Amino acid sequence: MASPARGKVTIDVNECKGCGLCVEACPPKCLELETELSAYGVHPAHYLGEDCTGCGICFYTCPEPGAITVYKMAPPPKATLTTTEERNAPAH
Amino acid sequence: MSDYQVTHSKSQVFYDVFERKPELQHQTHYCPGCGHGVAHKLVAEAIEDMGLQDKTIFVSPVGCSVFAYYYFDTGNVQAAHGRTPAVATGLKRACPESIVIGYQGDGDLAAIGTAEILHAANRGEKIAIFFINNAIYGMTGGQMAPTTLVGQTSTTSPFGRRAGNEGYPLHVCELLATLEAPVYIERVALFDNKNTMRARKAVRKALELQKNGAGFTLVEILSPCPTIWKMDPIDARHWIEKNMLPVFPLGVFRDRPAPQLADNPVPHHTLTEALGLDTTEAETSEPKQASKAAGNNLTLKMAGFGGQGILLLGQIVAEMGMRAGLEVSWLPSYGPEMRSGSAHCHVCLAAERIGSPLISHPDVLIAMNEISLRKFAPQVKAGGLILYNRSELPEGFELPQARVVCVPASDIADQIGTAKVANTVMLGALMSETELLTEESAMSVVQSILGAKAKSASVLEMNRRALQAGRQFMHKAATPVQS
Numbered sequence: 001m002a003s004p005a006r007g008k009v010t011i012d013v014n015e016c017k018g019c020g021l022c023v024e025a026c027p028p029k030c031l032e033l034e035t036e037l038s039a040y041g042v043h044p045a046h047y048l049g050e051d052c053t054g055c056g057i058c059f060y061t062c063p064e065p066g067a068i069t070v071y072k073m074a075p076p077p078k079a080t081l082t083t084t085e086e087r088n089a090p091a092h
Numbered sequence: 093m094s095d096y097q098v099t100h101s102k103s104q105v106f107y108d109v110f111e112r113k114p115e116l117q118h119q120t121h122y123c124p125g126c127g128h129g130v131a132h133k134l135v136a137e138a139i140e141d142m143g144l145q146d147k148t149i150f151v152s153p154v155g156c157s158v159f160a161y162y163y164f165d166t167g168n169v170q171a172a173h174g175r176t177p178a179v180a181t182g183l184k185r186a187c188p189e190s191i192v193i194g195y196q197g198d199g200d201l202a203a204i205g206t207a208e209i210l211h212a213a214n215r216g217e218k219i220a221i222f223f224i225n226n227a228i229y230g231m232t233g234g235q236m237a238p239t240t241l242v243g244q245t246s247t248t249s250p251f252g253r254r255a256g257n258e259g260y261p262l263h264v265c266e267l268l269a270t271l272e273a274p275v276y277i278e279r280v281a282l283f284d285n286k287n288t289m290r291a292r293k294a295v296r297k298a299l300e301l302q303k304n305g306a307g308f309t310l311v312e313i314l315s316p317c318p319t320i321w322k323m324d325p326i327d328a329r330h331w332i333e334k335n336m337l338p339v340f341p342l343g344v345f346r347d348r349p350a351p352q353l354a355d356n357p358v359p360h361h362t363l364t365e366a367l368g369l370d371t372t373e374a375e376t377s378e379p380k381q382a383s384k385a386a387g388n389n390l391t392l393k394m395a396g397f398g399g400q401g402i403l404l405l406g407q408i409v410a411e412m413g414m415r416a417g418l419e420v421s422w423l424p425s426y427g428p429e430m431r432s433g434s435a436h437c438h439v440c441l442a443a444e445r446i447g448s449p450l451i452s453h454p455d456v457l458i459a460m461n462e463i464s465l466r467k468f469a470p471q472v473k474a475g476g477l478i479l480y481n482r483s484e485l486p487e488g489f490e491l492p493q494a495r496v497v498c499v500p501a502s503d504i505a506d507q508i509g510t511a512k513v514a515n516t517v518m519l520g521a522l523m524s525e526t527e528l529l530t531e532e533s534a535m536s537v538v539q540s541i542l543g544a545k546a547k548s549a550s551v552l553e554m555n556r557r558a559l560q561a562g563r564q565f566m567h568k569a570a571t572p573v574q575s
Contacts, residue, residue, distance in 0.1 A: 008096055012118070019124035019318075019325040025285055040116075042124070057285045059100035060292065063122060063129025065136070065163065066102030074095050 007054020008071045009047040015067035018042030022058035022068060031058060105136035105145050105165055112162040121159055125325020127282045127315025128157050131224055134295045135193065136164065142299055148191045149183050151176045155197035156231045157224065174205020177212030180219040191302045194221045199229045202238040202262045213308050216273030216350055220298045221310040223264060226317040227336060234320040238262040241339055261339055265312050269345035275307035277346040281314035283332040307350035314340055369540040389443065390528055391451045395436035395468050396460025396481070398426055401515035405458070406437035408519065412533045413441035421449035436464065441528055458518050462486050469494070479521050481514065497569060504561045513558035520562020534559055
C-alpha cells in the first residue's frame with residue numbers, strides 16, 4: 001500500500017465558482033474540475049484524492065475566502081506550531 | 093484522517109456569512125478568477141497573523157470592491173469615490189492607535205481620487221493603501237481607466253487607447269516615489285504562484301510597517317479582470333504577465349524610514365486657545381461641576397434662515413457646554429448662501445463622549461421660522477420642547493408629542509434695538525428651561541465672541557437685555573400654548 005499523501009485539500013462546492021485557477025496552479029496537478037455542474041451551474045474543482053503535498057498554493061490562488069481548505073499531515077510531536085495552525089483545530 | 097491538520101483555511105478576519113444578499117452568502121460577489129478575492133485573502137491573512145483584527149479600520153472604495161465591508165470583520169467605513177485616502181487620514185488622526193487600511197481600485201485611486209492619494213502620500217499619513225490595478229473600470233462595465241494600456245480597447249476607447257488623445261497609462265508607484273514622505277511603495281502582481289507569494293509578502297510588510305507606525309505605505313497589485321477583459325481566468329493571468337508587466341514593472345519603489353522631521357511638534361490647543369479667547373473668567377467662575385450636576389444630556393436642533401444667527405447660537409451653546417466641562421458637538425448644515433436660504437445646526441451637550449453629532453430626535457427645537465417649525469417639529473422627542481419664533485403657532489399646526497412655546501424673539505429683539513439679538517432672546521428662553529446653561533456662562537461666551545472692541549460694550553449690553561428678556565418671557569408664559 002502506497003504511503004498516504006502529505007497533504008489534502010477540500011473544496012467547498014458552495015463557494016467554488018469554477019474559475020479553474022487552482023487546477024492550473026497546483027504543482028502536483030492533483031485538482032481538476034468536475035464534469036458535472038454544481039447547483040450554481042459551474043464546474044467546481046475537486047481533489048483527485050492523491051499526491052497533494054499540502055503546499056497551499058491552490059489556497060492563495062483561489063479568489064474565494066473559504067472555498068479551499070488545505071491540510072497537512074500532522075508533524076511529528078514537538079513541532080513548533082504557527083499562529084494559524086494553533087487556531088485551527090485538527091481535522092475531524 | 094485525523095492525522096491531517098488544517099494549514100490554510102478561511103481567515104477569521106472574514107465574516108462567517110456574507111450577508112449582502114439572501115442567497116450565495118458564502119461567496120463574494122466577485123467574478124470567477126477575479127484578483128480582488130486573492131488580494132482580500134492576503135490582507136485578511138496578514139491582519140489575522142499580526143493580531144490586528146480588532147485594531148483595523150478598513151476603508152472600502154467605490155468600484156467592485158465597494159462591498160468589502162460585507163467581507164472583512166474589522167472596523168469598516170465606505171468612502172465616497174476616490175476619497176479613501178482622505179477618509180483614512182481622518183480615521184488615523186482621530187484613532188492613532190488603529191491600523192487604517194485603504195483599499196482602492198485604479199479608477200478610484202488614479203482617476204477621481206488622484207488628488208487625495210497624492211496629498212495623503214505627500215503628508216506621509218500613517219495608512220496602508222492597497223491599490224488594485226486592473227487597467228480598466230470593472231464595476232461600471234469596462235471604461236478606460238487612467239491605467240489602461242496604450243492600444244487597449246475599452247468601451248470608451250473602442251479603437252484602443254491612443255496616447256496622443258487619451259495620454260499614457262498613469263504610473264502611480266513611480267509618481268508617489270518622487271515624494272519625500274512615503275516609507276514603502278511596491279508594485280506586485282497576481283499572475284502566477286511566485287508572484288502571488290511576493291504580493292503576500294508585500295502586503296504583510298505594509299501592515300508590519302503600519303503596526304510600527306512607520307508612515308505611508310502603498311502596495312500596487314496588478315490584478316486580473318477576466319470578465320471585462322473578456323478572457324478566461326487563466327488567460328487573464330497570462331495577459332498580466334505579457335501586457336501589463338512591460339508597462340508596469342514590478343519592484344520596490346520606496347523602502348526607507350520616514351524622514352526625520354525637524355518641525356516643532358504640532359501644538360495641541362483647545363478651540364478657545366486657538367481662537368485666542370479669554371477663558372480665565374469662565375474657568376474661575378465655573379468649576380467643572382456641571383457635568384456631574386447635569387447627568388443628563390441635552391440635544392438641540394436650531395433652525396431658521398441664514399442670517400438669523402442660527403449657527404452662531406449653536407456655537408454659543410456648545411461653547412457654554414464646553415466651558416461647563418461637558419462633551420459637546422456642533423454640526424452645522426447650511427446652503428451656499430450667506431444670507432437667506434435655510435440653515436440649521438445640531439448641538440449635543442453630554443456628560444459622556446458623544447458618538448455622533450447628528451441628532452435625529454432632539455430634546456429641544458428652536459425654530460426661527462415657520463418652515464423650520466413644520467420641517468423639524470415632528471422629529472422632536474416625545475415630551476421635548478419647541479421654541480418657536482412667533483407670537484402664535486401657524487394655522488393648522490398641531491403637534492401632540494412635544495410642548496411648543498411661542499417666543500416672539502424677533503419682535504423682542506426689535507424692541508431691544510437690533511434684530512441681531514433674536515438668537516440671544518431664544519438662548520435666554522432656552523436657559524430658563526435647563527439648568528445646564530447659566531446666564532454668567534452665556535455672557536462670558538458672548539463677550540469672548542465680541543472681543544474687546546470699543547463698540548462692543550453696547551452690543552454686549554443688548555445681548556444681556558436680550559437674554560433676560562427671553563428668560564422673563566418664559567416665566568410669564570408659564571402657561572404653555574400647547575401641551
